[in-house]
Amino acid sequence: MSTENRRRLIVVVLFAGVDLLDVTGPPEVFSLARRESDGAAGYEVVLAAETMDPVTTGAGVRILPDVTFDGLSTQSIDTLIVPGAVEVDRQRGVQTLTDPRVVARVKQLAERTRRVTSVCVGAHILAAAGLLDGRRATTHWSTARQLADAYPAIEVDADPIFIREGDVWTGAGISACLDLSLALVADDLGEAVALRVARQLVMYLKRPGGQSQFSVPLEQVSTTRRIEDLRHHIMRNIDAPLTVADLAAYAHIGDRQLTRIFKSELGMTPHTYIESARVEVARGRLETTDATLERIASLCGFGTVDTLVRAFRRRLDTTPTEYRRRFRTGRG
Known part of the structure; x- marks a missing residue:
């Protein structure tokens, strides 16, 4: 240089x-x-x-x-x-x-x-x-x-x-x-x-790990009421297991049809969307609360801290701890 x-x-x-x-x-x-x-x-x-x-x-x-x-x-x-x-x-x-x-x-x-x-x-x-x-x-x-x-x-x-x-x-x-x-x-x-x-400029020189464009899957526009209802159902039950079978049963359709709908409407599988939604909710808790990683993993449906960490690395190329350190905005 x-x-x-x-x-x-x-x-x-x-x-x-x-x-x-x-x-x-x-x-x-x-x-x-x-x-x-x-x-x-x-x-x-x-x-x-x-x-x-x-x-x-x-x-x-x-x-x-x-x-x-x-x-x-x-x-x-x-x-x-x-x-x-x-x-x-x-x-x-x-x-x-x-x-x-x-x-x-x-x-x-x-x-x-x-x-x-x-x-x-x-x-x-x-x-x-x-x-x-x-x-x-x-x-x-x-x-x-x-x-x-x-x-x-x-x-x-x-x-x-x-x-x-x-x-x-x-x-x-x-x-x-x-x-x-x-x-x-x-x-x-x-x-x-x-x-x-x-x-x-009062900003970070680098957002951690080439930080993602947050909220991508959650902001995409749905064109059918069925998929929109499923998305709201996921957010209301983010701490639940939320398997493909669970979502298909909720929507009264088959597993394969559910996967086809998610791919055509949102360009991703139900599993990918659910994980992204969990990361989004966890991100908000890391920014605004002092909850432990164990508590956040439980509340967001990850189950374990290891699963939470792996999801953050996959989606945001950073860790929950590093994310909190950089983007903590309040006490709670």
Whole structure:
């Protein structure tokens, strides 16, 4: 990692409907990095769009570009940041906004960029530009399945906060733009500078073990009353055994039919969903109570601490003890 004082041009792509935090979060991190490195970072952040007209974000806030895409034609780019944009439709669910013109521009800019990154569903733009083929990538959990179905050449992992694959980085949910930007600073200037920036932002330099996008299975939208009723039943009886046979009997269907429904509706088996739900409930107890691990394991249906620990390692790549140490928010 080099700390030489040189210009690092960072380009944030603007387009209609772009997520506001995706655009403003990274520049804040890089601005602090300049200050915390006494200017050694050399970061220069510009917002680029098709024209110099104001761009209306998804939040309704209008942003003025610093430069047009054509205005960057002769410049070497250090880091290209592609934000996301989504719309929510009652029938279609969450849809990504991927303007073919923006995709073409991103593809052109990437050819002379040292490092290409996406935030949230910006990964769909990178995918459409062919920049994620043969790579592992992440995106917002709500569109991960959509990304995987549309681009089978990409190994989509909906779990991590961000993923680095060579010179291509992809970030998860909207607020993950800060985690991703801190990781970029650490890669450029070292952990010490990134840690100072994180302290200024009052956030962790690294969430433990590449922390998961929490609540993924619990937030997914169900399209049938039957599966929604089953999900509520699971949460009401989280401390019970909750076998596939138990759930099938509750729903008055066969075991195989239950498994097919979970896979088609939620993209996972009943066992996977139940374990994720147990981890979610345990996570809340670790954050807000002083209950022992034994007590939490019992209340959340894990039975033993060993089972609780294994589930946390599997789902969150951390331990319950480490999670509590990092995310304890109150007394109870």
